[in-house]
Amino acid sequence: MPENISDRLGRLSPEILSIMGVYALYWKLEEAFDCIETELNHPECHMLIKLDQPKRMGVLAADMLSVPSTITATADGLEKAGYLTRERDPEDRRAWLLVLTKQGEEARDMLVSEAGDLFHRASGLDAKETAEFARLAHKIRDNILKSGIPEGLTK
Amino acid sequence: MPENISDRLGRLSPEILSIMGVYALYWKLEEAFDCIETELNHPECHMLIKLDQPKRMGVLAADMLSVPSTITATADGLEKAGYLTRERDPEDRRAWLLVLTKQGEEARDMLVSEAGDLFHRASGLDAKETAEFARLAHKIRDNILKSGIPEGLTK
DNA sequence: CTTGAATGGTTCATAAACTGAAGTATATGA
């Protein structure tokens, strides 16, 4: 019965098409994340990927459009499992820097490479299309982080 | 202190850039969804948007990369609130067709228009870039639905 | 027909994830 699943979407606006594509990809990636590193749950994977360098928890919260308490919980898990350590930020001793351990670095490298692979398989895009998609996605992310942090749009 | 939030991502692969962009956009859209129709929660919004025509619950589950029990719960909420009705599919009386009511149609129209607006504001893309992004996103979604339904990759 | 297996949804108990409000410690400015 699932013959015409990707059905007549022609009349939908580019914005809705974009949103549907983004949601499909997000859901697919989340689903696929289950199958690589059983040790880690989703938010831990997300945080690990973002820790390409030591970062303050507040920065991560902004980066992940999340709130401090969520970041605390996720960091707790990663710290307890030995993937990172908390170090006081010398520039502001109220803040913590999350620093990956050796184990954390290795897990992150693995994750990043797996995720790249995943994107490739899930999206089905070739190199040129991927580059173009990445360019636009990067631009979108910049715009979101720029506009999303200072104000709040509604709250 | 949040001066260099969108920091040196130059060395990240296009795949990771894409993923980060997709996640940022997804999270931003989800956050923004909170602010339009307080009556509806997120999964209900998603389902409503997908119901551009009557659909079977199984089709929706495939479409949303979800499982039947989740679809049941979401449909229950929408039905109880008067946005849709269940009708037996005449072609297979085991299956239900989810059909939007007048109220559901109106809510959907509003949502679709709001979501389009949201995408516009969140992404910051111009019309040409949006069209290109939509083209790639649509292609990605097609690929995911095509490959995602039959097999399962790992399970 | 009648039977057995497959399919479309539902129920329910549980787990995973997120959040806001109140609290602690440090910083900053008057």
Added chain:
DNA sequence: TCATATACTTCAGTTTATGAACCATTCAAG
């Protein structure tokens, strides 16, 4: 030095998602 703001933590409560067992209908054989 004191008041206020910031960075993070704690915790209790909500929301969301899920798998396993279940019911009803269909389909394919005999």
